[in-house]
Amino acid sequence: MIRSAPFFGLSAALVAVVLPAAAQNACATGKTLTEGTLTVATGNPAYYPWVLNDAPEAGEGFEAAVAYALADRMGFAADQVAWVRASFDESIQPGAKNFDLNLQQFSITEAREQVVDFSAPYYAAAMAVLVRQPTIDAGAEPTVASLKSLIWGADANTTAVPMLQGLIDPDRDPLLYNDNVDVTAAMKAGQIDAAIFDLPTALYIAAVTLDDGVVLGQFPADRTDNPDRFGMLMAEGNPLKTCVDAALQEMAADGTLAAIEATWLQEATGVPVIE
Amino acid sequence: MPTTPGAGLTRRQLHERRARRRAGLIAMASTAAAIGALVTLVPLAPGWSAVQRSFFDGAVFAQTFPTLLRAFLLDVAIFAWCAPAIAVLGLAIALCRDARAPALFPLRLFGIIYVDVFRGIPVILVIYLIGFGVPGLGLPRPWNSPYIWGSLALILTYSAYVAEIFRSGIESIHSSQRAAAASLGLSHGDAMRFVILPQAIRRVVPANMNMLIALQKDVALLSFIGPVEVLRQAGVYKSLLANFTPYVVAAVIFLCVTVPATRYADHLIARQNRQRS
Numbered sequence: 153m154i155r156s157a158p159f160f161g162l163s164a165a166l167v168a169v170v171l172p173a174a175a176q177n178a179c180a181t182g183k184t185l186t187e188g189t190l191t192v193a194t195g196n197p198a199y200y201p202w203v204l205n206d207a208p209e210a211g212e213g214f215e216a217a218v219a220y221a222l223a224d225r226m227g228f229a230a231d232q233v234a235w236v237r238a239s240f241d242e243s244i245q246p247g248a249k250n251f252d253l254n255l256q257q258f259s260i261t262e263a264r265e266q267v268v269d270f271s272a273p274y275y276a277a278a279m280a281v282l283v284r285q286p287t288i289d290a291g292a293e294p295t296v297a298s299l300k301s302l303i304w305g306a307d308a309n310t311t312a313v314p315m316l317q318g319l320i321d322p323d324r325d326p327l328l329y330n331d332n333v334d335v336t337a338a339m340k341a342g343q344i345d346a347a348i349f350d351l352p353t354a355l356y357i358a359a360v361t362l363d364d365g366v367v368l369g370q371f372p373a374d375r376t377d378n379p380d381r382f383g384m385l386m387a388e389g390n391p392l393k394t395c396v397d398a399a400l401q402e403m404a405a406d407g408t409l410a411a412i413e414a415t416w417l418q419e420a421t422g423v424p425v426i427e
Numbered sequence: 428m429p430t431t432p433g434a435g436l437t438r439r440q441l442h443e444r445r446a447r448r449r450a451g452l453i454a455m456a457s458t459a460a461a462i463g464a465l466v467t468l469v470p471l472a473p474g475w476s477a478v479q480r481s482f483f484d485g486a487v488f489a490q491t492f493p494t495l496l497r498a499f500l501l502d503v504a505i506f507a508w509c510a511p512a513i514a515v516l517g518l519a520i521a522l523c524r525d526a527r528a529p530a531l532f533p534l535r536l537f538g539i540i541y542v543d544v545f546r547g548i549p550v551i552l553v554i555y556l557i558g559f560g561v562p563g564l565g566l567p568r569p570w571n572s573p574y575i576w577g578s579l580a581l582i583l584t585y586s587a588y589v590a591e592i593f594r595s596g597i598e599s600i601h602s603s604q605r606a607a608a609a610s611l612g613l614s615h616g617d618a619m620r621f622v623i624l625p626q627a628i629r630r631v632v633p634a635n636m637n638m639l640i641a642l643q644k645d646v647a648l649l650s651f652i653g654p655v656e657v658l659r660q661a662g663v664y665k666s667l668l669a670n671f672t673p674y675v676v677a678a679v680i681f682l683c684v685t686v687p688a689t690r691y692a693d694h695l696i697a698r699q700n701r702q703r704s
Contacts (some may be wrong), residue, residue, distance in 0.1 A: 162582070228627075233687065240666065241665070241671075244481070244669040244670075244671075245481065245671070246473055246474055246477035246478045246480070246482075247477065249528040261669075263667060263669060263670075264667075264668075264669040266669070267481065267669040267670060268669060269619070304584065305653065307661065308655075308659055308662050308663050308666065309663075311666075313663050313665065313666075313667070314667060325655060326655070327573065327653030327654065327655065328653065328655050328659050328662075329648075329651075329652075329653060329664065330651060334559075334651070335651070337559045337563075338559065338652070338653055339560035339626045340559075340563055340572070341559050341563040341571055342562060342563075342566070342567075342568065342571050343562055343571055343572065343573050343652075343653060344653070359557040
């Protein structure tokens with residue numbers, strides 16, 4: 153395409169003005185969907201405490217804050233981060249993706265890694281047991297033996313399902329649901345006694361969604377055979393992965409990740425460990 | 428007796444036989460060409476290998492099939508206890524709508540509103556509302572089971588459709604038959620029981636077969652409120668393996684049941700059409 157000289161001059165001037173703000177580090181240049189923009193996907197809706205008020209643009213909530221910190225580390229200013237929504241199914245379907253990174257508490261597993269790429273983990277979640285007060289009054293205790301006899305529920309789309317079988321192996325088949333909201337509805341309806349979530353989600357539901365919710369106990373991440381580590385999902389073979397991993401390692405080493413965690417994820421001390 | 432094949436046939440019959448053979452050959456050739464084009468062209472698409480890995484992974488198929496087949500038994504069980512209840516309730520609603528005595532008008536009104544409401548709401552909404560809503564009122568176990576209330580939701584929705592099918596059957600019986608029954612001294616109820624319904628129900632069997640096939644698939648919607656039947660089990664595998672092949676397995680299992688059922692319904696409809704003409 154041939155442009156007229158004045159127009160070309162004008163656009164060159166514009167680029168010169170914009171470029172200083174858009175100085176990505178060399179690594180990310182040319183590797184994003186849209187040049188100069190980091191497109192990040194979250195859930196629809198995005199859940200507390202990972203994203204506050206379903207508004208990731210505000211940078212509030214653990215994952216939103218991690219995304220902006222990571223973007224900053226990779227040389228993207230806050231206004232160069234674009235948010236899109238993508239479900240888990242959309243993220244693993246074959247074909248082009250509409251995001252550079254997708255972070256919504258995706259657990260890194262070997263099977264998933266054959267289809268998509270994951271970044272280095274940005275959070276290691278302990279699994280926690282959520283119950284309501286009546287279940288505790290009926291004698292439930294944070295021991296595996298006591299937990300076996302409860303009726304269990306979980307979000308079917310998470311690694312909580314195999315963990316439930318592996319850690320507790322309940323006497324009765326668990327009931328599985330589409331999302332946290334449905335699991336909570338079943339708890340309110342008394343159809344399940346207990347549900348397994350990652351600890352931050354369990355603490356949030358116990359404190360906010362349920363009137364009488366209690367986090368009965370936690371399985372620490374390092375106790376399970378397969379710790380639940382959250383990674384950012386990328387299309388398989390995404391060249392951005394090395395840049396993301398490098399930035400995440402920096403953030404872990406200099407305490408940035410820990411500081412974000414302290415800001416946005418509730419203090420988890422005081423939750424008994426399940427024997 | 429002539430022994431050459433075709434001997435004894437008129438020229439017209441010979442011509443027709445040739446035409447039939449030709450038509451058969453053309454049909455075979457065009458089918459082969461269409462299938463051949465699909466088989467060769469689809470894999471040429473640039474994303475085919477990715478699609479094949481995501482949807483048609485043989486190892487995943489073999490790994491998930493036994494568990495999914497076991498989970499399908501739950502679908503069959505839900506179907507088995509819902510279908511008779513739907514037939515009974517559907518017939519009752521149809522009879523309500525057919526109530527003709529002025530004093531029974533409330534029944535008629537009930538039938539109309541019932542059908543309007545439950546035919547007008549998507550079945551998944553009814554399952555959510557009844558499956559989570561009614562147990563939320565504080566029912567004790569086991570009366571808050573999602574199996575009970577989810578099944579009830581299916582029964583309510585499907586009986587509205589089935590009631591309309593029964594009603595169309597009842598109304599298709601000519602009113603002269605009611606008059607004839609009355610002239611023989613049968614009461615209104617007896618006329619319905621011994622004259623109208625036996626004909627009406629027979630007439631709507633094919634239409635009801637279609638509802639059975641639809642129900643067979645919709646029982647999977649109960650998974651939304653907890654039961655781990657084949658669709659949910661496939662979803663769990665999909666999530667763990669990041670692969671959609673388990674859904675294809677579930678689809679194959681459903682087809683193994685619904686295709687024979689559909690053919691049987693077609694057969695019933697064809698037989699009925701032959702009898703009527």
